[in-house]
Every structure is written in C-alpha cells, then in structure tokens.
Amino acid sequence: MKEPSIRRRILYxxxxxxxxxxxxxCSILPMFFILFFITSKGISVISxxxxxxxxxxxxxxxxxxxxxxxxxxxLVGIGMAFSVPVGILAGIFLSEGRKGKLASLTRxxxxxxxxxxxIVIGIIAYIWLVVSMGSFSALSGGVALGLMMLPVIITATExxxxxxxxxxxxxxxxxxxxxxxxxxxxxxxxxxxxxxxGILLSIARVAGETAPLLFTAFGSPFMNFNVLKPINSLPLxxxxxxxxxxxxxxxxxxxxxxxxxxxxxxxxLFTKIVTKRWKVQF
Amino acid sequence: MNHSGAEFLxxxxxxxxxxxxxxxxxxxxxxxxLSIAGVFVLLLLVAIFFSLVIASFPSIRNFGVRFxxxxxxxxxxxxxxxxxxxxxxxxxxxxxxVISVVFSIPISxxxxxxxxxxxxxxxxxxxxxxxxxxxxxxxxxxxxxxLAPLVRxxxxxxxxxxxxxxxxxxxxxxSIMIIPYSASIGREVISLVPSDLKEAALSLGATRFEVxxxxxxxxxxxxxxxxxxxxxxxxxxxxxxVTMVIGNSxxxxxxxxxxxxxxxxxxxxxxxxxxxxxxLASLIELGLVLFIVTTIINLIGKLIIRRMGVEG
Numbered sequence: 180m181k182e183p184s185i186r187r188r189i190l191y192x193x194x195x196x197x198x199x200x201x202x203x204x205c206s207i208l209p210m211f212f213i214l215f216f217i218t219s220k221g222i223s224v225i226s227x228x229x230x231x232x233x234x235x236x237x238x239x240x241x242x243x244x245x246x247x248x249x250x251x252x253x254l255v256g257i258g259m260a261f262s263v264p265v266g267i268l269a270g271i272f273l274s275e276g277r278k279g280k281l282a283s284l285t286r287x288x289x290x291x292x293x294x295x296x297x298i299v300i301g302i303i304a305y306i307w308l309v310v311s312m313g314s315f316s317a318l319s320g321g322v323a324l325g326l327m328m329l330p331v332i333i334t335a336t337e338x339x340x341x342x343x344x345x346x347x348x349x350x351x352x353x354x355x356x357x358x359x360x361x362x363x364x365x366x367x368x369x370x371x372x373x374x375x376x377g378i379l380l381s382i383a384r385v386a387g388e389t390a391p392l393l394f395t396a397f398g399s400p401f402m403n404f405n406v407l408k409p410i411n412s413l414p415l416x417x418x419x420x421x422x423x424x425x426x427x428x429x430x431x432x433x434x435x436x437x438x439x440x441x442x443x444x445x446x447x448l449f450t451k452i453v454t455k456r457w458k459v460q461f
Numbered sequence: 462m463n464h465s466g467a468e469f470l471x472x473x474x475x476x477x478x479x480x481x482x483x484x485x486x487x488x489x490x491x492x493x494x495l496s497i498a499g500v501f502v503l504l505l506l507v508a509i510f511f512s513l514v515i516a517s518f519p520s521i522r523n524f525g526v527r528f529x530x531x532x533x534x535x536x537x538x539x540x541x542x543x544x545x546x547x548x549x550x551x552x553x554x555x556x557x558x559v560i561s562v563v564f565s566i567p568i569s570x571x572x573x574x575x576x577x578x579x580x581x582x583x584x585x586x587x588x589x590x591x592x593x594x595x596x597x598x599x600x601x602x603x604x605x606x607x608l609a610p611l612v613r614x615x616x617x618x619x620x621x622x623x624x625x626x627x628x629x630x631x632x633x634x635x636s637i638m639i640i641p642y643s644a645s646i647g648r649e650v651i652s653l654v655p656s657d658l659k660e661a662a663l664s665l666g667a668t669r670f671e672v673x674x675x676x677x678x679x680x681x682x683x684x685x686x687x688x689x690x691x692x693x694x695x696x697x698x699x700x701x702x703v704t705m706v707i708g709n710s711x712x713x714x715x716x717x718x719x720x721x722x723x724x725x726x727x728x729x730x731x732x733x734x735x736x737x738x739x740x741l742a743s744l745i746e747l748g749l750v751l752f753i754v755t756t757i758i759n760l761i762g763k764l765i766i767r768r769m770g771v772e773g
Contacts, residue, residue: 192668199575202567206644207588209637213595213603268498275495285499287760288506294759295509295752296698298725302732302748306512326505333502359491387596390700390725394732414598418701421602429606436599447594451587 214440221437224430230438234400234416237425244435246402250317250410254396255382257321257406262328263378269329270336270374271362277341286337293330300326301391309395317403317410320396324388328381335377339370372457376450383446387439389414413439510752517746519739528746534711536731541743543750545713549721550751552628552714553703554696557635562689565640569647569685570673577652586648593641601705604634609706616718626708627720634702639692646691650684650769651677684769690762694755700725724751 183191232243269285276282300323308319343366351361367374389412392398397409398419413435420432514521520528524541531542568589576582605626612633613625654677662672678685708720709730722730724747735741 188668192670195670199567199571203571206564210588210592269502272495272499285503288503290763291756294694296755298700298728299748299752303509306516358488389598414596418598
C-alpha cells in the first residue's frame with residue numbers, strides 16, 4: 180500500500196481548514212443580507228404616523244400598522260394566558276415525576292408537539308374554535324400561538340427545575356413545609372429566571388408566526404379589540420402586503436418587516452443576554 | 462401508637478390556633494393538578510391527531526389510499542389527489558437538505574473542532590442562531606423580492622422558462638432556514654468526541670484533517686445524521702417562506718426550476734377558499750399526512766440524539 184507523502188497530507192490538512200473556514204464565513208452572509216435589505220428598505224418607511232395609523236385602502240398614500248402591532252400583542256397575550264400556567268404546571272410535573280411512565284410519555288408528547296408544523300397547528304385551531312364558533316377570531320389565533328408556545332415553556336421549566344439541587348427541596352420539607360408550598364414558594368422562585376427566559380423564548384418563537392394565523396386570526400384592516408372577531412398581526416400583514424400586486428403595499432411590508440425583525444431578534448438577543456446573567460446556579 | 466397519635470392531634474390543634482395558615486390547596490389536590498397538567502399535554506396531542514382524522518374523514522372515505530397516488534387536484538370536479546404536493550414537498554426538502562448540509566457540516570466542524578471558544582466562534586454561533594430566529598414570512602419576502610429575480614436571470618441564461626419562483630428558489634430559501642438546526646446539533650456532537658481519542662490519533666502522527674475524517678466524523682456521525690433529520694422535519698413543515706416563492710402550481714413539477722406546491726403551501730393557499738366539505742376535508746388530510754410524516758422523522762432524530770447523550 181502506498182502512503183501519501185507527508186507533504187501532501189499537510190497540504191490536504193491546510194486545504195481542508197481553508198475550505199471549512201471559507202464556508203463557515205459564507206454561511207453568515209445571508210443573515211447580513213437579510214438585515215441589510217430589511218433595514219435599508221424598511222427604515223425609510225418608519226415614521227411616527229406609520230406606527231400610529233391604521234392601514235389605508237389601495238391608492239391612498241400613507242397608512243400605518245397600528246392595528247397589526249396591537250393585534251400581535253393581543254394574540255401573544257391570549258396565547259400566554261393559557262400556555263404559561265399549563266406549561267409551568269406540566270414542567271413541574273415532568274421535573275418532579277422524572278422516572279414515571281406517565282412522565283416519560285408526556286415528555287414524548289411535548290417533543291412531538293414541538294415538531295408539529297405550524298400550519299397543522301393552524302388547522303387544529305380552525306377545527307376546534309373557528310368551526311365551532313362560526314367565525315375567524317383573535318381567540319382562535321391566540322390559542323394556535325399558545326399551542327406553539329406550550330412545548331417551549333414546558334421544556335424550559337423542566338430543564339430549569341432539574342438544575343435546582345435536591346438539598347433545597349429537602350431542607351424545606353425537613354422544616355415541615357408542605358409539598359405544595361415547597362414547590363410553589365421554594366423551588367419555583369429559585370427557578371423563576373429560567374422559566375421567564377423560556378417564556379420570552381416562546382414569545383420570540385411565535386411572534387413572527389404567520390401560518391397558524393392564516394385561517395384563525397385571518398387578518399383585518401380595522402382596529403379591533405374584540406377577541407371574537409378577526410384580528411391583524413404583523414407577520415400576517417407582511418404576508419398579505421408582500422403578495423399583493425401593489426408597489427406601495429410592498430413598501431409598507433418592508434417597513435412592517437423591519438419592525439417585526441427588530442422585535443423578534445431583539446427578544447432573542449435579550450433572552451440570550453438574560454440567560455447568561457440569570458443562569459440558575461448553585 | 463395511640464400516644465403519638467394524640468400528640469400529633471394536639472400538635473395540630475396547637476398549630477392550627479397559632480400562626481399556621483392552611484395551605485390554599487390540599488396536598489393531594491396539588492399533586493393531582495400537576496398530574497392533570499401532564500395528562501392534559503398528552504391528551505392534547507391525542508386530540509390533535511384524532512381531530513385531524515375526523516375532520517379529514519370525508520376525504521379518507523371517498524378516496525382511500527388513492528388520495529396519496531392520484532395526481533389530479535381539481536376542486537371544480539371534486540377530484541383530489543395529493544401526489545403533486547407530496548412530490549413537491551419531497552423535492553424541495555431534499556434539495557434544501559443537500560444544499561444546507563454543504564454548509565452545516567463545515568460550520569459544525571469549525572465550531573466544534575477548529576474554534577470551539579473565542580470571540581470569533583461566539584460571533585459566528587450567535588449569527589447562525591439568529592438565522593433561526595428570523596420569522597419565516599421575512600424569509601419568504603426576501604426570497605420573493607431579492608432571490609427570485611436572481612434565479613430568473615439564471616434561468617434565462619440556462620434557457621428554461623424564467624418564472625423566478627419554483628422548486629429551486631424554495632429550496633434555496635429553505636436551505637438557509639434549516640442550516641441553524643443541523644449546525645447546532647452537529648457542533649454539539651462534535652464537541653462531545655472524547656479528546657483522548659483525538660489525542661491518540663494526533664500522537665500517532667495524524668494530521669488534523671485525518672483526525673476529523675477518521676476519528677471525529679465516524680464517532681459523531683449518527684448525531685450529525687440526527688441533526689440533519691431534525692432539520693428535514695423542519696423543512697417538510699415549513700409553510701410561509703415556501704408558499705411565497707414556490708410558484709403555486711397544482712401540477713406535477715417538470716423539473717427543478719418549475720413552479721410547484723408543497724403539502725404545507727397548498728393548505729396555506731387554498732384553505733380559506735375551500736368550498737364544499739370534501740375540498741376542506743382533502744386539505745385537512747394533507748395536513749394529517751404532513752403531521753404524521755414530520756412526527757415520525759422528528760422522533761427518529763430525537764431518538765438517535767438521546768442515544769448519543771446530547772440534550773437536544
């Protein structure tokens with residue numbers, strides 16, 4: 180067997196390293212392109228009126244995204260209203276009953292739920308709420324988002340509570356504190372930072388979601404505070420404007436994209452910084 | 462026994478009169494609430510599956526297995542077959558996978574082996590992670606207005622019909638979207654390779670490239686594959702970005718540049734316009750197919766990762 184010469188082996192080694200480094204640096208280019216284009220096209224659209232006005236019909240100059248911003252907040256709020264309590268409780272359940280059969284089955288379900296495509300979540304919210312209530316509504320959109328937040332919150336709660344040393348719990352129980360109070364007043368506060376980070380992450384995950392809202396929240400050009408009526412959201416608005424044939428709507432979509440990307444990436448960055456600082460440590 | 466019982470009662474009555482506040486919920490009901498929350502999640506998934514099955518039942522009964530293999534999707538004639546969309550989904554996802562692997566494996570090698578710490582690594586890692594945070598509608602928007610014109614120019618050079626949108630464009634957008642998923646898991650499994658293995662190879666005179674090729678990649682291989690599987694699950698279900706750049710054609714695609722539709726994009730496009738229960742049920746059945754396929758792929762990926770001992 181002929182061995183390749185040492186010079187050739189070193190050459191391969193160097194070549195490989197160069198290729199790896201080159202490809203790695205190439206792969207962060209898309210991120211720069213996206214940020215650059217969204218910023219350059221979007222920032223000129225942003226003005227006080229853009230943020231505080233309602234959309235206008237085609238042909239009229241101007242128009243804003245206020246209803247979409249409010250709608251996004253409302254949808255996320257509705258989603259949180261049910262996914263945060265259920266998520267935290269289920270997370271406690273998983274971290275407490277670590278080895279039980281039910282717990283491992285539930286864990287499997289959480290993982291599966293995490294992987295369900297967002298459009299399927301939309302169909303589910305449609306079947307459960309839109310069909311039974313007879314109309315598209317903010318409520319159904321919020322529930323769809325909540326379903327997507329749930330696995331993130333459960334996993335974050337479970338992972339955080341797992342890190343809390345057993346001695347803390349035992350000390351509390353040894354002092355005669357009841358189990359429920361130990362969990363609620365000792366364990367939960369100790370892991371609060373991790374849970375809050377998980378909630379923030381889940382918001383960042385769903386704030387930019389469009390697919391589950393297409394046939395639940397549906398979108399609306401009006402301001403709406405009624406949870407039983409259709410409502411607009413930023414990603415939905417971007418989708419509708421971007422796929423419309425009107426150039427002035429495209430401009431608005433760039434502006435809305437800029438706001439959305441600032442919101443979502445800002446939330447992501449904030450979470451990351453906070454995770455480092457708040458890290459549960461014992 | 463009696464004595465201690467009495468003592469206990471006394472103690473309890475004493476504490477009751479003292480500052481002992483009754484807990485808001487009794488112990489057993491607290492445990493019950495926790496279990497209910499766990500069972501709720503379980504039931505949620507079961508309910509999702511059965512809701513999809515029940516809602517798509519008219520279509521399942523009407524078309525049976527033919528639904529998956531028939532290539533006509535004609536709402537006017539009430540003929541529904543999922544084959545063009547299955548083909549579109551598979552084509553875009555696999556093409557995207559191939560493109561993304563070219564990038565994600567070098568990224569995992571770079572971050573896992575060449576430069577595991579330091580500011581460059583942190584910078585690249587956070588840029589890649591941000592890529593996962595960008596909303597898919599923004600990918601679609603950028604794809605439609607920035608990438609599609611470029612693809613159109615390419616198509617004119619190649620002499621194929623210059624749609625600009627189509628399977629190729631969708632795959633490009635998708636590949637960028639899924640890079641973070643396979644790269645982060647790849648990085649993790651590569652950094653888990655025991656250093657004594659690597660050092661043993663190095664001390665025998667192997668170059669770094671040889672260590673990577675003959676020690677690291679074989680050791681981390683199944684984990685890398687799992688990461689790729691998870692990104693495939695993500696690609697199959699991606700909706701908005703694909704819907705905006707795939708061109709929305711309900712016919713069997715003729716080539717990589719031709720417009721098509723995926724399972725997710727046809728649902729996104731036609732769901733609100735669906736008239737008639739059979740039409741709606743057929744769309745929901747597409748959702749059911751998507752749900753089953755992504756779930757299986759995700760579970761296999763997670764299983765492999767758990768075997769490797771990585772916290773996914």
